[in-house]
Amino acid sequence: MPAAKIPATVITGFLGAGKTTLIRNLLQNPGGRKIALIINEFGDLGVDGDILKGCGIETCSEDDVVELNNGCICCTVADDFIPAMTRLLERDTLPDHIIIETSGLALPQPLVAAFNWPEVKTRVTVDGVVTVIDAAAVAAGRFAEDEAKVAAQRAADTSVDHDNPLEELFEDQIRAADLIVLNKADLIDRDALERVRKETARATPRTVKTVAAENGKLPADVLLGIAAGTEALIGERKSHHEIEHEGGEDHDHDEFESFVAEAGPVKDLNAFVEGLKALIGEHDILRLKGFADVPGKPMRLVVQAVGQRIETYFDRPWGKDETRQTKLVVIGLHDGLTDQLCRTIAGRIAALAGGDNAAEAAE
């Protein structure tokens, strides 16, 4: 009798929605499962993988975390994802469940379709696509356009030409879902949550189970064991891009830009954080995340910003052989982040770390 297929859950959702946080909770409470993780990130720093490796969860050894840092999983399926999956399946001890965290800018559809590749199809099945939504951001109107405008557009033209890539991605990620998590429910009231639920439901013609969460805290049995077999269904859940370029292979990720800003030790943490907030407000920065060296502190500082909400915490001691350093990935829309601006922002971050609050000097 052939061995049962290993279930794999694809966790998708826009930048900063809370995918890594949800996975960290899942690893802490895996319901007895041995979980292997494949992480795909946009940006060169591998922050999510590093946070998960640094979390000290017993059930999550470094070997169980595979990082793909080549940017977009949908463009590198053959070169990157399939070999990583094959290597995972060749191990002596197989995982009970595989979790794949996609980059916040990835379309889940091509990744799920990759499970139909012969070398994967016989061994693994997609248990479900879990789409994590930043309910607070959606409630604040950050991903979807003005409802009335969308409705008017739809009425005028059934093949709506969305020129907002954020909105398209948001919809594509929802369209692929078997389960939708309305995360960051702690930041909004019930009415707003209900509005987000409705807005989310409008993005897909299917009825998809939706749950609210705070800090991605959901029981493993809610997230895993959906048994959807999504690889066989994904053809029915096309992305905007697939619909527009039916049959075509071309694919454009130029809409988003990322760079790594390096800086020296952070002299004044409060001023640094306040300065970053101001910087994010001034420029179209969607996401900023990484690590900072705070002199006098034995621990590494994690810096996380989603829009203007910024969070910092010390996650683990710097390693003996590790260079203490301040490095942040900055992600924004291509049009908003020109090369010149990237250099300016990097200069400002370096100046802020150095305690230069009047960082204009760096411009």
Ligand SMILES: Nc1nc2c(ncn2[C@@H]2O[C@H](COP(=O)(O)OP(=O)(O)OP(=O)(O)O)[C@@H](O)[C@H]2O)c(=O)[nH]1
């Ligand atoms: N208040 C609040 N903050 C949250 C919640 N979930 C996540 N966060 C914070 O939001 C930020 C982003 O969370 P991540 O889990 O890194 O998000 P992500 O989706 O993995 O981000 P990318 O990998 O960049 O796409 C972090 O600062 C989290 O602590 C939540 O439910 N409530």
